[in-house]
Amino acid sequence: MTTNYLARAAGHRPGSNATATLEVVIPVYNEEADLEKCIRRLHEHLEERIPFRSRITIADNASNDGTLAVAHRLADEIDGVRVHHLDEKGRGRALKAVWLASDADVVAYMDVDLSTDLNALMPLVAPLLSGHSDLAIGSRLNRSSRVVRGVKRELISRSYNLILRTSLRARFSDAQCGFKAMRTDVARQLLPLVEDTGWFFDTELLVIAEKVGLRIHEVPVDWVDDPDSSVHLLDTAVKDLQGCWRVGRALATGVLPVAELRRSLGREPLVAGVPHGMIGQLVRFGIIGVASTVAYALLYLVLHPMIGAQAANFAGLLITAVLNTAANRAIHFRRPRARERG
Structure with a gap:
C-alpha cells in the first residue's frame, strides 16, 4: 500500500525543525571551505521552491578540519538546519545513520558541491510524496540530461554502469549521481541490508531495491562537474568493483533475503500463482x-x-x-x- 504524503504536507512551511516532510542530507568530510555556500544556497531554494516543510541535515563524518564548527554555526544561524556528527568516515555510513533516524516522510541527499541543478529536486521527490515510486535518482546519462564534465569521468561513469548492467543486470541508468531520494518507510527496511559504508553504498542500495521489485524513478539532471572534487577515482573504482563482486555473490548464494523482503514490502506478483516476470x-x-x-x-x-x-x-x-x-x-x-x- 502506498501513502500520499503530498496531502499531508499541504499548508506546511519549509525551514522548521519540527517534523519535516522532506529531509535533505549533505554528507561532508573536510568541506569547511564550501559548506556554508552550499547550505545557504540549498536553504534558499527550499524556502522559495519547495512547498512543504523541509529540513537540512549536515552529516559530518569524522572531519578533521573546521567543518564541524562551520556546521554548528550554520545550524545556530539558519532555521531548519541541524548537524549529525559521526566519529568514522564514510558517506554511506553517514547517510545510513541519518536516514534511519529520520522522522521525515522522504529522505534525500546531494553532494556538497551542488553539481546537480537544484531545479531537479522537486521532480525527484514528487513521485515519492505521491506514493507512486519508492526511490528516485538523478541521472546524468539520460538523453535529455545536460552534463559538463571531462572525457575521463564520462568514460568511467559509462563503463561502470555498463559493468552493473552485465554483472548484476541492473536497469537503472546512473548509480553514482550524488542526487537521490527515497521514502523513509522503505529506507527502514532496505538500509539494514546495505553493508557498504562508502561510495558503493548507492549502488548496493539500488541493486537491492531493484531486485525486490521497488519502483525507481529517474530524473534527467543538469550537472556540472566540480574540478576540485576530492573523490579519488582509481580507489573508488577498485572499491566499486569489489562491491559488485560481493553483492553479486550474495545474490547468487541467497544471502540477501530478496523473496522475504519482497513479501514484506508488498511486491509479490499481482496475480496469485504467476511468478514475478x-x-x-x-x-x-x-x-x-x-x-x-x-x-x-x-x-x-x-x-x-x-x-x-x-x-x-x-x-x-x-x-x-x-x-x-x-x-x-x-x-x-x-x-x-x-x-x-x-
Missing part, C-alpha cells in the same frame, strides 16, 4: 516464435530456387531452430536463474 517472459517467447516463423519463411523462399523444396525446408528449419534456441537462452534462461538466486 512471468507475463513478460511469455510475451518474449511469443515475439521470438513469431520472428522465427518469419525467418523460416524468408529462408525457404530464398533457398527454394537454389536447392529445391526439401533441402530448403530442412535448411530453414535447422537455421531457425538454432537461432530460436540461442535467443531463448540469452533472453530467458539466464535472467530467471539470476532472479531466483537473488
Whole structure:
C-alpha cells in the first residue's frame, strides 16, 4: 500500500525543525571551505521552491578540519538546519545513520558541491510524496540530461554502469549521481541490508531495491562537474568493483533475503500463482516464435530456387531452430536463474 504524503504536507512551511516532510542530507568530510555556500544556497531554494516543510541535515563524518564548527554555526544561524556528527568516515555510513533516524516522510541527499541543478529536486521527490515510486535518482546519462564534465569521468561513469548492467543486470541508468531520494518507510527496511559504508553504498542500495521489485524513478539532471572534487577515482573504482563482486555473490548464494523482503514490502506478483516476470517472459517467447516463423519463411523462399523444396525446408528449419534456441537462452534462461538466486 502506498501513502500520499503530498496531502499531508499541504499548508506546511519549509525551514522548521519540527517534523519535516522532506529531509535533505549533505554528507561532508573536510568541506569547511564550501559548506556554508552550499547550505545557504540549498536553504534558499527550499524556502522559495519547495512547498512543504523541509529540513537540512549536515552529516559530518569524522572531519578533521573546521567543518564541524562551520556546521554548528550554520545550524545556530539558519532555521531548519541541524548537524549529525559521526566519529568514522564514510558517506554511506553517514547517510545510513541519518536516514534511519529520520522522522521525515522522504529522505534525500546531494553532494556538497551542488553539481546537480537544484531545479531537479522537486521532480525527484514528487513521485515519492505521491506514493507512486519508492526511490528516485538523478541521472546524468539520460538523453535529455545536460552534463559538463571531462572525457575521463564520462568514460568511467559509462563503463561502470555498463559493468552493473552485465554483472548484476541492473536497469537503472546512473548509480553514482550524488542526487537521490527515497521514502523513509522503505529506507527502514532496505538500509539494514546495505553493508557498504562508502561510495558503493548507492549502488548496493539500488541493486537491492531493484531486485525486490521497488519502483525507481529517474530524473534527467543538469550537472556540472566540480574540478576540485576530492573523490579519488582509481580507489573508488577498485572499491566499486569489489562491491559488485560481493553483492553479486550474495545474490547468487541467497544471502540477501530478496523473496522475504519482497513479501514484506508488498511486491509479490499481482496475480496469485504467476511468478514475478512471468507475463513478460511469455510475451518474449511469443515475439521470438513469431520472428522465427518469419525467418523460416524468408529462408525457404530464398533457398527454394537454389536447392529445391526439401533441402530448403530442412535448411530453414535447422537455421531457425538454432537461432530460436540461442535467443531463448540469452533472453530467458539466464535472467530467471539470476532472479531466483537473488
